[in-house]
Amino acid sequence: MAKRVRLIDIAERLNITKVTVSKALRDQPDISKDMRALVKKTAAEMGYTPNLVARSLSSQRSHILGVVVPKIAHPFFAAVIDAIQEEATKKGYGILLAVSNENAALERQHIERLLAMRVDGLLVSVSKQQPDLSVYQQVRDMHMPLVFFDRQIEDAGFSSITIDDRLGAFHAVDHLIQQGYRKIAHIAGTHDVAIGRERRAGYEEALRKHDLPVFEPWVIAGGFDEWHGYDAFVQILHTDALPDAVFAVTFPVGLGVYGAMREHAPDLLDTVQILTFGDGEVNAFYPYPHLCVRQPTQEMGHRAVEILLAEIEGTADGPAQRVVLQTSLVTAQNYRLPSRDEAAESLRLAG
Amino acid sequence: MAKRVRLIDIAERLNITKVTVSKALRDQPDISKDMRALVKKTAAEMGYTPNLVARSLSSQRSHILGVVVPKIAHPFFAAVIDAIQEEATKKGYGILLAVSNENAALERQHIERLLAMRVDGLLVSVSKQQPDLSVYQQVRDMHMPLVFFDRQIEDAGFSSITIDDRLGAFHAVDHLIQQGYRKIAHIAGTHDVAIGRERRAGYEEALRKHDLPVFEPWVIAGGFDEWHGYDAFVQILHTDALPDAVFAVTFPVGLGVYGAMREHAPDLLDTVQILTFGDGEVNAFYPYPHLCVRQPTQEMGHRAVEILLAEIEGTADGPAQRVVLQTSLVTAQNYRLPSRDEAAESLRLAG
DNA sequence: CTTCGTAACTTAACCGATAAAGTAGGCCGT
DNA sequence: ACGGCCTACTTTATCGGTTAAGTTACGAAG
Numbered sequence: 001m002a003k004r005v006r007l008i009d010i011a012e013r014l015n016i017t018k019v020t021v022s023k024a025l026r027d028q029p030d031i032s033k034d035m036r037a038l039v040k041k042t043a044a045e046m047g048y049t050p051n052l053v054a055r056s057l058s059s060q061r062s063h064i065l066g067v068v069v070p071k072i073a074h075p076f077f078a079a080v081i082d083a084i085q086e087e088a089t090k091k092g093y094g095i096l097l098a099v100s101n102e103n104a105a106l107e108r109q110h111i112e113r114l115l116a117m118r119v120d121g122l123l124v125s126v127s128k129q130q131p132d133l134s135v136y137q138q139v140r141d142m143h144m145p146l147v148f149f150d151r152q153i154e155d156a157g158f159s160s161i162t163i164d165d166r167l168g169a170f171h172a173v174d175h176l177i178q179q180g181y182r183k184i185a186h187i188a189g190t191h192d193v194a195i196g197r198e199r200r201a202g203y204e205e206a207l208r209k210h211d212l213p214v215f216e217p218w219v220i221a222g223g224f225d226e227w228h229g230y231d232a233f234v235q236i237l238h239t240d241a242l243p244d245a246v247f248a249v250t251f252p253v254g255l256g257v258y259g260a261m262r263e264h265a266p267d268l269l270d271t272v273q274i275l276t277f278g279d280g281e282v283n284a285f286y287p288y289p290h291l292c293v294r295q296p297t298q299e300m301g302h303r304a305v306e307i308l309l310a311e312i313e314g315t316a317d318g319p320a321q322r323v324v325l326q327t328s329l330v331t332a333q334n335y336r337l338p339s340r341d342e343a344a345e346s347l348r349l350a351g
Numbered sequence: 352m353a354k355r356v357r358l359i360d361i362a363e364r365l366n367i368t369k370v371t372v373s374k375a376l377r378d379q380p381d382i383s384k385d386m387r388a389l390v391k392k393t394a395a396e397m398g399y400t401p402n403l404v405a406r407s408l409s410s411q412r413s414h415i416l417g418v419v420v421p422k423i424a425h426p427f428f429a430a431v432i433d434a435i436q437e438e439a440t441k442k443g444y445g446i447l448l449a450v451s452n453e454n455a456a457l458e459r460q461h462i463e464r465l466l467a468m469r470v471d472g473l474l475v476s477v478s479k480q481q482p483d484l485s486v487y488q489q490v491r492d493m494h495m496p497l498v499f500f501d502r503q504i505e506d507a508g509f510s511s512i513t514i515d516d517r518l519g520a521f522h523a524v525d526h527l528i529q530q531g532y533r534k535i536a537h538i539a540g541t542h543d544v545a546i547g548r549e550r551r552a553g554y555e556e557a558l559r560k561h562d563l564p565v566f567e568p569w570v571i572a573g574g575f576d577e578w579h580g581y582d583a584f585v586q587i588l589h590t591d592a593l594p595d596a597v598f599a600v601t602f603p604v605g606l607g608v609y610g611a612m613r614e615h616a617p618d619l620l621d622t623v624q625i626l627t628f629g630d631g632e633v634n635a636f637y638p639y640p641h642l643c644v645r646q647p648t649q650e651m652g653h654r655a656v657e658i659l660l661a662e663i664e665g666t667a668d669g670p671a672q673r674v675v676l677q678t679s680l681v682t683a684q685n686y687r688l689p690s691r692d693e694a695a696e697s698l699r700l701a702g
Numbered sequence: 703c704t705t706c707g708t709a710a711c712t713t714a715a716c717c718g719a720t721a722a723a724g725t726a727g728g729c730c731g732t
Numbered sequence: 733a734c735g736g737c738c739t740a741c742t743t744t745a746t747c748g749g750t751t752a753a754g755t756t757a758c759g760a761a762g
Binding site for chain 3: 749754
Binding site: 006007008018019022023026050051052053054055056057058059060 | 747748749750751
């Protein structure tokens with residue numbers, strides 16, 4: 001049982017050629033019904049499993065998608081990757097996962113490696129560092145399908161599926177203001193990355209709508225992780241005035257703000273309202289839930305795969321699609337534990 | 352620029368054979384220094400990248416590892432996958448990720464698919480459902496290296512890297528008792544999975560050490576996710592007495608307990624101490640951090656890859672290794688934000 | 703009765719590499 | 733001068749499939 005069964009082994013057993021076997025297994029019409037049945041039966045008996053590597057080489061299709069994300073231990077990306085994996089599996093594809101760690105050079109290396117591995121397409125969320133456009137040019141030159149999700153490089157000519165960051169941020173901050181908050185700080189991302197720019201724009205737009213000024217010392221750009229949130233809030237504590245609410249560009253940044261408060265100004269925990277763009281399942285159950293902008297992670301993952309597969313399997317490489325998904329605001333009013341049915345549903349789909 | 356450069360293209364340009372090119376690029380000694388240099392130079396000029404699919408087929412090595420986990424949007428698994436990916440990349444391997452969703456049938460399908468894709472080895476954390484042993488027998492028969500991490504199937508004869516669940520649980524509960532808690536409930540996992548059994552054993556051992564009885568209605572077995580924690584705690588609320596502490600078998604289960612408290616008995620939030628086995632980065636920053644048993648996720652991921660690669664690249668398939676890692680208890684005393692250096696470190700390694 | 707078409711396979715080529723075996727030419731020693 | 737031995741390549745085979753181009757035999761049509 002040590003050796004693996006090949007097409008030719010089946011062929012020899014039946015005194016036919018491997019081509020016949022190959023065709024029979026793939027139900028090609030120029031093999032008789034009887035022969036097809038016979039071959040399939042014998043293949044099953046002998047425990048044949050096709051060598052996907054060989055198949056990839058000759059068919060020029062690997063049925064593998066390359067996925068590149070900046071981070072994985074992050075509620076948003078973990079959820080999206082999960083959805084991507086689920087959808088890919090359903091469609092008969094596997095995923096090769098690579099993490100860029102927010103590092104453009106590493107992102108480039110990963111993409112090159114995935115290209116060398118002959119993935120059928122790429123799903124990429126770019127790192128926050130200035131991207132190396134040459135790789136993407138290369139991808140384009142070889143007509144490799146690619147779909148950006150969440151974080152894209154605009155003008156690169158690829159399809160993308162993103163979230164309406166500006167509108168989501170706008171609604172959220174608008175809501176804060178309507179609740180009576182006036183002194184709203186914003187721990188922002190970096191300007192090079194779209195989500196950083198857009199969320200900030202939405203924030204400023206909401207302030208403008210209510211004729212509130214943008215107080216520069218309270219808008220601190222810099223990054224997307226916990227420590228940025230931590231440092232930024234410490235910096236805010238050093239200004240003269242204190243905000244009554246903080247809008248964090250990401251969930252991890254929001255966590256950093258909590259960390260800073262806990263260590264440097266625990267009394268603020270109950271007075272300063274925190275709002276984050278993005279949530280973790282964590283927040284749903286925590287005793288101290290905060291406002292957050294919920295991103296449709298599952299839909300994003302599923303549709304990203306759908307768009308990519310359309311480009312892979314579709315004929316023409318039509319114009320790049322640009323899908324924009326809307327967020328929903330999780331407020332104290334509509335706050336509820338995630339539906340148990342959703343959990344059951346995702347399990348059922350998988351099974 | 353549309354077509355990809357192959358070995359033979361370089362060969363024709365230089366009027367030599369593709370074999371010479373192949374050998375030159377791989378620095379084989381029977382090619383002259385001059386020729387090697389020339390070939391490499393031209394290859395670079397022409398923008399050659401090897402077709403890894405073809406290489407896999409002929410060399411019978413894919414340099415891809417298959418990773419199967421029950422879940423991904425889960426702080427523990429996300430962290431371990433991250434570490435696995437990082438280490439694999441460093442060693443020149445890619446990872447094919449598959450999620451079983453705690454479903455044994457899906458787990459089986461994934462493994463079969465990964466085998467067909469000719470991964471060089473497998474890293475598996477089994478689902479909580481009764482596993483389908485036949486796949487593992489198949490893996491064994493074809494001498495495919497496999498390492499279990501965190502959740503294993505004992506007696507399957509494969510190497511494993513796990514966490515000392517019993518001791519970790521024991522120390523943690525022992526600590527609770529020393530802090531004065533006496534009425535400690537345990538929301539347990541299922542009995543079929545080792546982590547469920549072991550953590551419960553550690554819990555009972557600690558109680559025994561202090562001559563405390565195990566109050567059966569407070570030991571509720573069932574699962575590892577948020578809703579199990581939620582339901583179990585609601586059930587506890589229906590018993591006559593109330594515990595003064597709750598030991599949750601996983602971090603998500605602990606979250607579920609919080610959710611239940613928040614909805615059904617918010618006054619308990621400040622009185623009932625929660626202890627979870629496993630933590631999320633979340634907990635480090637949250638204003639309401641609880642006790643937790645920290646698992647060495649990064650070490651687990653790194654070492655799992657090391658062990659697997661040793662089996663892949665090593666000659667003999669010696670006896671299966673069984674590595675057990677120790678946990679550390681994160682208490683109110685030693686509680687601190689994660690080191691900024693660690694973050695920097697992981698970024699440096701990646702770059 | 704010849705011709706043509708078609709069903710059902712078989713042969714030959716190819717995918718892009720690697721591995722093993724073969725072969726010139728140069729240098730050496732005797 | 734001749735066999736032996738490197739050196740540096742080249743030839744040939746192989747990995748396990750898929751695709752395109754034959755090849756038979758048989759039945760129907762003209």
